[in-house]
Amino acid sequence: MGRAMLIIVSGVLLSVGITQSGLQDTVLGLSRHSTGYAERTQSSNIAHSALELTIHQMMQDETVCTQDGSLTYALDEGTAIVQFIYCADPADEDDVTYRLRATGTVGDQEQSINVTYQLQELHFLPDFNGAIGIATDDFTFGIDGASASISGNDASMTCEDGPGVAVQSAEGEDKVEGYASQIDGDPAIEVDPALNFDDVTEMIQRLEEQPGAQFLGGNVNEPLGSADNPGVFFVTSSTQLKGGASEGYGILVIRTNGELEMEGELDLGGNFTFNGLVIFENAFSLSAKGTPSINGSMLIGNTNDIGTMDVGISGNVNIQYDCQAIEYAKKASANVNGAGRKYTATSIYE
Amino acid sequence: MNLGLSMSFIISGVLILMIATLNLRLGQHSSDLALHEMSKTHIEAVYEMLLFDFQKAGYDIDGAISSPIFLATPDTIAFEANVEADPVLAGNPPIVMWGYTDQMVPGSGNPDHRILQRIVSSNMVIDTPGGSIVTGATTDEVTNIGIGVTRFELQYYTAGSNTPMTFPIAASDMSEIRRIEIFVETQPREGVGMPGGEVRFPASQWRKTIVPPNLDL
Numbered sequence: 029m030g031r032a033m034l035i036i037v038s039g040v041l042l043s044v045g046i047t048q049s050g051l052q053d054t055v056l057g058l059s060r061h062s063t064g065y066a067e068r069t070q071s072s073n074i075a076h077s078a079l080e081l082t083i084h085q086m087m088q089d090e091t092v093c094t095q096d097g098s099l100t101y102a103l104d105e106g107t108a109i110v111q112f113i114y115c116a117d118p119a120d121e122d123d124v125t126y127r128l129r130a131t132g133t134v135g136d137q138e139q140s141i142n143v144t145y146q147l148q149e150l151h152f153l154p155d156f157n158g159a160i161g162i163a164t165d166d167f168t169f170g171i172d173g174a175s176a177s178i179s180g181n182d183a184s185m186t187c188e189d190g191p192g193v194a195v196q197s198a199e200g201e202d203k204v205e206g207y208a209s210q211i212d213g214d215p216a217i218e219v220d221p222a223l224n225f226d227d228v229t230e231m232i233q234r235l236e237e238q239p240g241a242q243f244l245g246g247n248v249n250e251p252l253g254s255a256d257n258p259g260v261f262f263v264t265s266s267t268q269l270k271g272g273a274s275e276g277y278g279i280l281v282i283r284t285n286g287e288l289e290m291e292g293e294l295d296l297g298g299n300f301t302f303n304g305l306v307i308f309e310n311a312f313s314l315s316a317k318g319t320p321s322i323n324g325s326m327l328i329g330n331t332n333d334i335g336t337m338d339v340g341i342s343g344n345v346n347i348q349y350d351c352q353a354i355e356y357a358k359k360a361s362a363n364v365n366g367a368g369r370k371y372t373a374t375s376i377y378e
Numbered sequence: 379m380n381l382g383l384s385m386s387f388i389i390s391g392v393l394i395l396m397i398a399t400l401n402l403r404l405g406q407h408s409s410d411l412a413l414h415e416m417s418k419t420h421i422e423a424v425y426e427m428l429l430f431d432f433q434k435a436g437y438d439i440d441g442a443i444s445s446p447i448f449l450a451t452p453d454t455i456a457f458e459a460n461v462e463a464d465p466v467l468a469g470n471p472p473i474v475m476w477g478y479t480d481q482m483v484p485g486s487g488n489p490d491h492r493i494l495q496r497i498v499s500s501n502m503v504i505d506t507p508g509g510s511i512v513t514g515a516t517t518d519e520v521t522n523i524g525i526g527v528t529r530f531e532l533q534y535y536t537a538g539s540n541t542p543m544t545f546p547i548a549a550s551d552m553s554e555i556r557r558i559e560i561f562v563e564t565q566p567r568e569g570v571g572m573p574g575g576e577v578r579f580p581a582s583q584w585r586k587t588i589v590p591p592n593l594d595l
Contacts, residue, residue: 375441375442
């Protein structure tokens, strides 16, 4: 009898054991599934992190990117490899493309991301395409001299033509309209409510703090930068450009003296030509004895209540929109900024 | 009769009955689980395909496509994407269209099954905003997914908003789409018989909000 019971109990235990084992397999399967999903997400995350680390390195030193080379990172219990699929040719200025592939591996899960980047010079320039932009309604406008000219037609003929003078409202348009015969552009006078001096102010503040910015005053008798090395120049007091300063490249800011609240002046003589962006901040006094030219764009605005700004152009001043000259301003901004490079992702394959 | 022997038979009888009941329940549970696993496997196959395509909305080799989404309804979406990163198609990416159709799934015992359709074609022309196909894709460009999808729902979001865009979405607002929420439900072809003759179809659901990176470039 005892033997029979023993057999029955053994059978029961065996049956329960098999059932238990089956249940464990199901639980194990569910756990494996969850772990696989987590590892896949993690491998994607570390691939992204590796790309960011690589771009950070490239911003410090672009030679990090070597054709068919790679970098390996150990991140969060996983490994990420960034392969350089294509690196822009430094000898070719127009080649700014970089293609990177990051592969993150965690456990037995692997995720790859292909990203195309474009190298851009880091600048703070506002987006304005025209000859003169007046970002205030509190101004008077006048052109004193039949030889003065303003043109928004792109001199380089590589970009779309812009306005000769852009103003914020119809009120501003009324003030400029009387001089329309001396203004060319598409259109000659444009009302642009989006014209904003806040971006310009922010840019000026940033540039002013950079070690590469130059502050002019008194007599200046040497060129303001060059095509290869354009600069950022601040005029905060009376400044006279002499014969040696026949040309300039980059960004020229004419502003009030912060402490004295007096208008800065730019006295142009001879055949001075400035290529880039000229900004009048809280100030406008432009007198010309010779035939100075500004190729690029000019922005005028105020950041505090200084009363009505008198925008008067006298003499034979030629203000000509030129989108290629604006490139000098961008380069100048990038130069003083130090880092001067940024990699912008233009497409991501994930 | 020996009392001990009788008790042994009673105990073993009870034990056998308990095990039989347990086995029966486990059997039911197992088939339920197996069907659930089956619908989960189906949903995994579907979401792998959805993730693959939706992540690439707006992708092209030389740069992201501007305003790639041109059809966005609660159950259909069409966008441009070079999903296979094919250099031959660079600059002229194909149209990717996902839509939940009214077509029944042949041979399915589940009356709620409908065909989920994926089309990737360079030839297709879609009439918006209606979504009707003006020029059709070739047969090999159409993938009919008949593995048990019972619900397929889409919601669209602009950047920084947690409120879904309201339908119909104007053509001019399509370029504002930054996130797409997908909801998919799958059920097996055959159900589990319940007491009373009712047939139950264990469902698996998957909901995910995808942020296609190229929409934000």
